[in-house]
Amino acid sequence: MKIIHTSDWHFGMRVGTGNYQDCQEYFLEQLYGLIRRENAGAVLCAGDVYDSGNVGADAVALFDSAAQTICGELGVPFIVIAGNHDQPDRLAAHRELLAGAGLHISGRLERDIRPVLLDGGRVAVYPVPFFNRYEVQALFPERQEDIRTLEDAHAVVFGHIRDTMDPGRRNIVAGHAYIVGAALSESDRAAMKGLAPAVSRDVFRGFDYAALGHIHRPQQVGPGVRYSGCPVKYSFSEEDQEKGVVLIDTEDMSSSFVPLPLLRDRRTAEGTFAELMAREDLKDHYLRLHVTDRYPGLETQAELREQFPYLLEVTGMSAEDSGGQTTLTVEELETMSDEDVLRKFLAERFDYTPTEGQLALFREAMAQAEEA
């Protein structure tokens, strides 16, 4: 049987003033195609379905459509665990009812984790949601003394599964953790901030496969211990990465990364203003541009944005041509007030600071323009 391992969808994540909805829809189409092509028997999402516990209705609708297509139309069991970005109780709402329809959602850690049995009971998947060590201490009070670190907590949780599982089955665990030695990307926010201490891959010994989420770069951290990575490039540090899913074959427990095409890539490009404006190949991608012959003032940014709708960052020559750099992100530009824009324009173009009287006139003119 083939099982598809994916993770870190981060539905609802914002980028600039928009979101990644079109990229995520495109990924789902690729995923459905792969399920059909490989005749996959299950899909496993190892956490961070959503970017936060409080995403917009469009993100919820997107997950709803994924569950409906995978379980409803394709008839394939879909196993989902909560990651650190998910709100566990919201994600797992109606779980008992949904399990009957093939959607197995695990929100909060439980002491005895019931496996999802597949392929007539030959394969068992243990869904282990993201957890901290205090939850494990509460669930295993008799072992409180042994649980001093996150590593200990993982050893207890996965050890308890190992002690109770049937070794005659293919035993797969799904988890959401930062494993020692895994290579990070900028979009691994929790891990970068030091909020996620690492645990060793030894905690997964004895299992046939550990399907992990949390780290956004796809990688194998040990035999049968893998991160599928996130399906969309959520940061510039992922520019050189392939995105996709992992395909597991339960016959021999081999696994391989399957790259999937992206709707939008991430690109960093450099050149003169004229050279950059002529780059048709950059139009559909998230961009970081460096203009070599101009200060990236408001006018330059506006012209570049018109040409490149997914432009995220611009750098260029310093105002004094001193070799330094100035960065103004599109997001910053969008959050500036009209008055800030005027001040910045006057400062950049004419090295001039407007007087209070001039600003009052400007406000009056803007108010009149708005009324008109």
Ligand SMILES: [Mn+2]
């Ligand atoms: Mn994540």
